[in-house]
Amino acid sequence: MTLPEEMAMAETDILVTRESRRSFGLLRGGLALLMLGLPFLGRQRIRVTSERVIVEEGFWTKVRDDVEVFRIRDVVSKQAIWHRLLGIGDVVIKATEGRAEETHTLRGVPDPVAVSEAIRAAWNASARPRGSTNLD
Template sequence: MAETDILVTRETKRSYGLVRGSIAILCLGLPFLGRQRIQVTTERVIIESGFLTKVRDDVEVFRIRDVVTTQPLWHRLLGIGDVIIKATEGRTEERHTLRGVPDPIAVAEAIRQAWNQAARPRSATNIDG
């Protein structure tokens, strides 16, 4: 079965906060070029970030153990939040934080949906001879 996209989104500009965002605009002029790009497929969650140095982190869906969303009051008013993906690699736990994601509940649900599809056993073909 081919890998298909379930969700593609980006970290929002508003996640920097009012004060930090204003300072970044005044000092740098280009504060949002290194935002995260999040892609949820049927097989993995792809997190890309960086401007000068690009970083790509692939989290295989079958390794995900928990998805947590956090939304402080300021983020709830803006409709954004953080999504924390907890995955296992061998015996160690990895944490991947997606910061300032628009509609974090929908992103968490998309990840959960991909995990459920990966966790279901594939239907075996009946061979009657």
């Protein structure tokens, strides 16, 4: 493989965001403040690249979940009324692993519609054959 081919296949970031602190709600937010803010440190970190969606979460125990873009079957954004007022929401990714369906929920994402559109754009780019420019 030549150097230009390797560069063309390199994974590129499309979006990097994290769960909003406002997504905890009133009760959970109050409890978090009482616990010295530790739950805020374990928030989700979300990275959408050209090849996968990476969700990292946890403070004491780190968990990283990679969802390959080509496995994604559906992306749903959900916003309750109080989330719309705050400009946050949830993005639900439905993917397949073999014959089973997986569901991944990205909680408290700022501008969930833009995040779901970024994931959709990455999926569309991966679904098209590489090197093909015309649609005939």
